Amino acid sequence: MGGDPLSFLPRALAFAGLCLCLVAGSQLAAWAGIGVPGAVMGLLLLLGALFLAHHVPQSLEDVSAFLLRHLNLFFVPAGVGLMAYAGLVARDLWPILAALFLSTLLGLAVTALVFSWALKRREEGK
Amino acid sequence: MRIENWLMGYQLFFWLGVTLALYWGALHLQRKLGGSPLANPVLVASAPIIAFLALSDTPFASYDLGGQVLLFFLGPATVALAIPFFRNIQRVRHVIGPLLVALSAGSLTAILSGVGIAFLLGADKATVLSMSAKSITTPIAMGVSEEIGALPVLTAGFVIAAGIIGAALGGPLLTLLGVRDERARGLGLGVAAHGIGTARAFQVSPLMGTFSGVAMTLNGILTALLLPLVWRLFF
Numbered sequence: 608m609g610g611d612p613l614s615f616l617p618r619a620l621a622f623a624g625l626c627l628c629l630v631a632g633s634q635l636a637a638w639a640g641i642g643v644p645g646a647v648m649g650l651l652l653l654l655g656a657l658f659l660a661h662h663v664p665q666s667l668e669d670v671s672a673f674l675l676r677h678l679n680l681f682f683v684p685a686g687v688g689l690m691a692y693a694g695l696v697a698r699d700l701w702p703i704l705a706a707l708f709l710s711t712l713l714g715l716a717v718t719a720l721v722f723s724w725a726l727k728r729r730e731e732g733k
Numbered sequence: 734m735r736i737e738n739w740l741m742g743y744q745l746f747f748w749l750g751v752t753l754a755l756y757w758g759a760l761h762l763q764r765k766l767g768g769s770p771l772a773n774p775v776l777v778a779s780a781p782i783i784a785f786l787a788l789s790d791t792p793f794a795s796y797d798l799g800g801q802v803l804l805f806f807l808g809p810a811t812v813a814l815a816i817p818f819f820r821n822i823q824r825v826r827h828v829i830g831p832l833l834v835a836l837s838a839g840s841l842t843a844i845l846s847g848v849g850i851a852f853l854l855g856a857d858k859a860t861v862l863s864m865s866a867k868s869i870t871t872p873i874a875m876g877v878s879e880e881i882g883a884l885p886v887l888t889a890g891f892v893i894a895a896g897i898i899g900a901a902l903g904g905p906l907l908t909l910l911g912v913r914d915e916r917a918r919g920l921g922l923g924v925a926a927h928g929i930g931t932a933r934a935f936q937v938s939p940l941m942g943t944f945s946g947v948a949m950t951l952n953g954i955l956t957a958l959l960l961p962l963v964w965r966l967f968f
Contacts, residue, residue: 625809632812642961644876646811647954653815663816671813674806678928679774680756681807682871684800685889686779690786691793692887695857702854703891706864710847711895711925714868715903718839718948719912719921725831726914 617666624667625674628653737795748799755781768936770900770929775893811872818950821943825916832920832947839924840952843868844960859884865960867891870927873953880961892927899926900933915941923948 632652633645657663689696696703740747759777766772786796825832847864856864862883866874871892878888903926907918915938922930923945931949935942 622809625812628812629808641958642880642965643957644811644873644880646808646876647873647957649808649812650815650954653812654819657815657819663819668816671816674810674813675817677756678810678872679759679778680753681803681810682775682889682893683752683756683778683782684797684803685871685875685886686775686893687782687786687796687800688793688886689779689890690783692884692890695860695887696890699851699856699860702851702856703860703864705854706847706850706856707867707891707894708898709850710843710864711868711899712902712906713846714839714843715899715921715925716906716910717842718835718924719907719917720910721838722831722835722917722920723912723914725834726828726917729828729831 617664618670621664621666621670625649625653625670628656736789736791740795744795745798745802748796749802750799751782752778752799752803755779768932770897770933773893773897773929807872807875811876814870814872814950814953817946821947822951824943825947828916832944833951835917835920836924836948836951836955839921840868840956843925844956859887863887864891866956867895868925868927869953869956870949873957877957877960881964893929896926896929900929903930904933904937916944919944920948924952927953 628649629646630649632647632649635652636643636645636648737744755778756774759772759774762777763769763772763774782796785791786793844865847867848861851861851864862881863878865881865883866877866888869877869892871889874888874892875885878885899922903922904918907921912918912921918937919934919941922934922941926933927949931942931945934945
């Protein structure tokens with residue numbers, strides 16, 4: 608903080624770059640018409656650019672780290688918005704709880720077990 | 734006097750300030766509790782706001798003036814997932830084959846079992862649809878939910894709940910199943926419990942966190958590319 612006000616500029620540009628990827632991604636997704644969220648297309652565009660450039664500019668690194676560290680802040684409005692669905696959640700409470708608990712733990716166990724099995728198989732194959 | 738009349742044109746700044754203050758408090762609470770996934774900052778910060786809006790009979794639209802400002806950042810933040818992914822994918826390149834096999838198996842299991850259980854137990858169609866994206870990272874999940882005609886906000890709620898469940902119970906479950914390899918434990922947490930699981934994994938070790946983070950982003954990208962497509966083919 609303080610010092611040269613222009614030192615803020617690279618980060619502002621990095622944020623603008625993220626927004627540019629978002630807009631380009633959204634346009635691409637709409638044009639392709641494959642139902643992929645624009646932000647995911649933007650993510651893929653940026654990823655492609657990073658693989659071409661082989662390195663991440665420090666300002667982009669800083670801005671991204673900030674956004675991702677405080678991702679939870681941006682979800683608080685969604686959390687508050689849940690109040691509109693209190694009736695639906697109350698009605699479906701047991702199916703929701705059963706699906707969340709069983710399916711999350713099942714997905715977790717399957718992933719970890721298959722990965723251990725595949726790693727072991729590959730190491731034995733060598 | 735109703736709060737939205739009293740605040741007049743400053744509702745946006747008021748709710749933004751309230752949300753920032755509660756989020757700051759929620760971060761401190763979670764730190765005090767040793768980073769427990771149960772003290773999720775989204776839940777801790779939004780619960781008092783919900784209570785206040787309900788008790789004072791304030792319309793959600795008033796809060797949403799401030800809420801929309803924060804939701805705006807979700808788009809750029811989703812794009813920003815590319816940066817840690819770019820760094821981490823190179824660290825897991827040597828095991829990418831087994832990783833993709835395990836990720837596909839786990840991701841499919843999570844989607845099919847979540848949708849299947851909710852459907853079989855007689856949940857509403859909106860609930861079942863919103864359940865399909867519950868294991869991918871919240872910003873991508875909300876986008877996918879919108880694409881398939883589900884309720885993005887409900888999906889966000891499911892995603893956060895799934896993350897807390899996976900992060901809190903995943904470690905003990907994997908120990909019970911005899912999975913000791915940190916890479917496998919991280920991958921499981923990332924596929925089933927996305928960002929909340931990844932935060933938990935980084936508390937254990939950087940290796941576990943790296944695998945969890947890669948799994949989270951890759952699962953999000955692949956699901957976002959395939960789920961709406963599959964959805965259109967069948968419905």
